Amino acid sequence: MGSLKLYPKNLKGEVKIPPSKSMAHRALICAALGDSVSKITNIDLSDDIIATIDAMRSIGAIINNNSEYIEVKGINSKDLSLDRDYERVIDCNESGSTLRFLIPIALAFEGVTRFVGRGNLGKRPLNTYYEIFDAQKIEYKYKEDILDLVTSGQLKSGEFEVKGNISSQFITGLLFALPLLQGNSKIIITTELESKGYIDLTLSAMKDFGIKIINKDYKEFIIKGNQNYKSKDYRVEGDYSQGAFFLSADAIGADVNILDLKEDSLQGDKEVIDILTRMGVSIIKEEKHTKGKVQVLKSTLIDASQCPDIIPVLAVVAALSEGRTEIINAGRLRIKECDRLNAVTLELNKLGAKIEEKPEGLIIDGVKEFNGGVNVWSHKDHRIAMSLAIASIKCKEPIILEEYECVSKSYPHFFEDFKMLGGSFDEWSMGK
Incomplete structure (x- = not known):
């Protein structure tokens, strides 16, 4: 499995979200x-x-x-x-x-x-x-x-x-x-x-x-x-759980127009719109695209019971928000591709976040930006890998993401889209 060196570069442009x-x-x-x-x-x-x-x-x-x-x-x-x-x-x-x-x-x-x-x-x-x-x-x-x-x-x-x-x-x-x-x-x-x-x-x-x-x-x-x-x-309609990555990128400063998100979708992960709105993001919906704009990110209470898959990337947003965010009813994240509560805590804290892990959730105290300059691990979990890639755009220093290929589980072209939007990375040899 390989590694990527991800450089702090903001994202801008238009992306078609994969099908649900x-x-x-x-x-x-x-x-x-x-x-x-x-x-x-x-x-x-x-x-x-x-x-x-x-x-x-x-x-x-x-x-x-x-x-x-x-x-x-x-x-x-x-x-x-x-x-x-x-x-x-x-x-x-x-x-x-x-x-x-x-x-x-x-x-x-x-x-x-x-x-x-x-x-x-x-x-x-x-x-x-x-x-x-x-x-x-x-x-x-x-x-x-x-x-x-x-x-x-x-x-x-x-x-x-x-x-x-x-x-x-x-x-x-x-x-x-x-x-x-x-x-x-x-x-x-x-x-x-x-x-x-x-x-x-x-x-x-x-x-x-x-x-x-x-x-x-x-x-x-x-x-x-x-x-x-x-x-x-x-x-098949576009996938809100994948759109959540670029909506979250918008929330922390990117400028991405997101195509193919159905406004009247029944997807539970559409809740990302409501959660980000509570955090101070203005969601702009036009005929063909959706995007988020923000002035100041603020903390909120996030109930994960109906939308567990979007919690890792929302934890990235919460870690860069003013005040304390609490994520509750998230125990099921422990039996996904990895223990996502533990993985989010370990890897974002390496970047300089302030996250406390609880049995059924997370307590997150916001910081202004991430430090970077460290190796982080996907835990072989596609949603952890993509969340860390989004976090990289707000790091002071580059980060090295280990075992990034797991994104093929749900979004095989994620890093192609990430690069097309201005994301910058190199294949990285660990010297093994």
Whole structure:
């Protein structure tokens, strides 16, 4: 893995934000479960999206990548003859979405499925599914701390009780699978539901592909069985979780026009707009672009429960704001690609930030600028790497970012866009 020497240079210009990874996962899955051929446009082949494409191929969909779109022949196409009762391997790489979405989907079909993956994926809890397996007598075996899960059996319709204060990915996985089953089902949420925005994205995509779900105030979801996903052409909207990096850059002094952010988006990470507004950033929305302008950055309270993915870069903004910012309800950041609360604290404090790590969040006292002049580490986490790159524009001295290539997980062209906007960096040899 390589390193970059990042020089303190401000960013200016126009950038097209990559398509929403969250919506791309969902569109590909719905299309792959469809009854004909779909064309998915505006989609980037990040590592996570490739994992979901390969996973749906394992289930039986035929997926071809063309230069302008991805063509998906759904597994319920009338002229597609599948052996549904066989042993399949689904390699999730490091994609938590792929893993948690695909477990119930694979169990909607007969056969044995082995789920494998890399990095910290094996440490992400799957107890919600194990409890369902036990209740429905679905056979399974797994290894501790590495992803090697084997399931055998078929998911049955019925009532499913799921906690709302764990990952919404479990609920999404069930929502995808249950309409395919013979009987009707109900998902009962037993606690307050976090990350409602992600559930909204799931329901929106499923509706677009012809699936009807009754949402009873996020407390119950009523799912009729024997439904069919209807194939269609679908354009993936821009990603607010990636737009957050350049909106945050604007907040700390850059001048970037950001293209392809949908104003009426259902993405939970759109909350970056509200949070930055509270911090003193004026968000300017014009017909084709969005940008932020700021006079004085001020502290605020940030609730991470509905938008965990944008917290690392918002911590950069908070570290350069007047006063004390508190980030709460962020415990789930500890089980992402790395422990993001710990990583943000360690790496930004190296730069001269004043961050105190708490079990469920961060306390950040603002400084005027970062010092730089040090080596920082991505922790092999794409969002940490990109956040540190944004932080570099407000450093007094260059920084060296180690293992930067992990951005390929979600935003493969990040450093190309960063350089196109005026960011300056060199490949750096560590002398090894």
